[in-house]
Amino acid sequence: MSYNGGPMTEAMYYILLALLNPNHVYQLMQAVGEVSGGRVKMGPGTLYGVLTRMQKEKLIIILTDDGRRKTYQITDDGRDALKQEYERIKAMVSDGAAINDID
Amino acid sequence: MKYALETWNTESMERVFEEKARQGKYIKSSDCILPRYKKGKPRDLKFSVEYSDKKPSKDKIEMFDQCGWKYVTHSDFVTVWCNEDKNAEAIHTDKTVYAQLIKPLYLKMLFVILFYALCTMIFSTCCMMVGCKALSGLFMAAVDNILGPGLGFSRTNHWLISVLPDSSYNMILFGVLIISYIIVFRYMIAFIKGNEKMRDMLLSVSGGEDKVGIFTKAAMGFSKFFAGVSVVFYFITILLSFHDSGSGELFENEAINTYLADYPQVINADELIQSDEKCSKTVFYSKSFFGEMTEIKEIVLKDDVLIEWGDKRAFDFNSEYCIMLTEKMAEGIVDENVMLYKNMIDNGTTTDISSDYFDECIHTVKNATTSSYNSEGEEIMVYDHLLILRKDNYTATIFFSDTDTDHADYVKAVEEKWSQVLV
Numbered sequence: 001m002s003y004n005g006g007p008m009t010e011a012m013y014y015i016l017l018a019l020l021n022p023n024h025v026y027q028l029m030q031a032v033g034e035v036s037g038g039r040v041k042m043g044p045g046t047l048y049g050v051l052t053r054m055q056k057e058k059l060i061i062i063l064t065d066d067g068r069r070k071t072y073q074i075t076d077d078g079r080d081a082l083k084q085e086y087e088r089i090k091a092m093v094s095d096g097a098a099i100n101d102i103d
Numbered sequence: 104m105k106y107a108l109e110t111w112n113t114e115s116m117e118r119v120f121e122e123k124a125r126q127g128k129y130i131k132s133s134d135c136i137l138p139r140y141k142k143g144k145p146r147d148l149k150f151s152v153e154y155s156d157k158k159p160s161k162d163k164i165e166m167f168d169q170c171g172w173k174y175v176t177h178s179d180f181v182t183v184w185c186n187e188d189k190n191a192e193a194i195h196t197d198k199t200v201y202a203q204l205i206k207p208l209y210l211k212m213l214f215v216i217l218f219y220a221l222c223t224m225i226f227s228t229c230c231m232m233v234g235c236k237a238l239s240g241l242f243m244a245a246v247d248n249i250l251g252p253g254l255g256f257s258r259t260n261h262w263l264i265s266v267l268p269d270s271s272y273n274m275i276l277f278g279v280l281i282i283s284y285i286i287v288f289r290y291m292i293a294f295i296k297g298n299e300k301m302r303d304m305l306l307s308v309s310g311g312e313d314k315v316g317i318f319t320k321a322a323m324g325f326s327k328f329f330a331g332v333s334v335v336f337y338f339i340t341i342l343l344s345f346h347d348s349g350s351g352e353l354f355e356n357e358a359i360n361t362y363l364a365d366y367p368q369v370i371n372a373d374e375l376i377q378s379d380e381k382c383s384k385t386v387f388y389s390k391s392f393f394g395e396m397t398e399i400k401e402i403v404l405k406d407d408v409l410i411e412w413g414d415k416r417a418f419d420f421n422s423e424y425c426i427m428l429t430e431k432m433a434e435g436i437v438d439e440n441v442m443l444y445k446n447m448i449d450n451g452t453t454t455d456i457s458s459d460y461f462d463e464c465i466h467t468v469k470n471a472t473t474s475s476y477n478s479e480g481e482e483i484m485v486y487d488h489l490l491i492l493r494k495d496n497y498t499a500t501i502f503f504s505d506t507d508t509d510h511a512d513y514v515k516a517v518e519e520k521w522s523q524v525l526v
Contacts, residue, residue, distance in 0.1 A: 041192050044170040045194035049201070
């Protein structure tokens, strides 16, 4: 199953972003907090759900698995999807710039 | 019901588990009917209950463990997690992701609800249609035994045979029936409420747009309908059990023979029935496999004289019981104005229309003279669906109803035979 485009959930976006550097789960939760400036908190249920889904969509892969800890890494498809989402959000922000002129 | 588990209410379950943990009781099984706890030292822990249709995988348990969440138990459609850190991050921090995860579960739960609803309905229908008689006996025999014969239904002044051993057994069986019904019903309600909560969650994520489809709406509607019907059916069963109640002697040929032997004088009851004079009745019961008592005969006494006995139930005219009755008539024990009903259609009991007795009746009618008396001196009366043969000491009636659609084929067959007679 591959990613079919479309808007990502916030959780998915930040996990992909955090996985630009390979991370294991606990680090990943911290990394999401860091890249979002502490705005996004990630619970293990959300993390597990998103990681499982992204693995199926081949956006991420397991880099290492020592039996207890898995390290995840973003794939090329994942990078493309992230880039695509970034462009979409950027366009949205750009389109919404007119809101500053209202006042 | 401070600690009752509401499977559909995850927040409520979390609060209960946390409160219990503070008392030193740790949830072991979160079954919504019988949650089990194990004892330990009181601790202040944080619990999280998530909707999930499967036991978590090893991967998931390890991942949660790395985040401080320990796996506790999984039952029905929920998984319970526990964290020593009271300020730990919630398990699900993204509502949209959670909604995506529970959507397949929502549909799966829908089928479970339908299954339970159907089970409940079938169970209550069985109770009503098949087990009604048994239930009535189970219930009333038990009540009679505990509180005395004829409780609230006093129509008897004799209590010949004790039913103690049966009623004790019956009480247990009746209790088991009620408990099993409550369990099934409670599961169903829990699942319906859980499903509704999931639906609310899905709708809130989709901005109120119903993406779960009209099918799920219809299925939920059906489930609630089934649930409602099953409750109505079940209570009808209980009410019917009262309706069919009564008390009196258990029926045994010997018991009736002995009883009747004390009252050789039989007088005409017709006038007395119309009068205000007080009569007492003794009801005889047959006892079935389940131990329930079914009323079969009613005997009316006035001043210790048998004035009437009537059959309350259908019976096969060729049965041992009927033969016994005929013998008693022949012996003259019951020899005056005793109405002898041959009710061919009652609760599915019918007499074979090809039987010798029926042919004999047909033959009698065929040979009847215009004076409505046959050569045996029997007066013959024929109404729409009634054949009456009457002589000095007895009246035999064959009755069949054309309104009983359950026996339409039977009635048709009788009518065909009847028409041959009347030609």
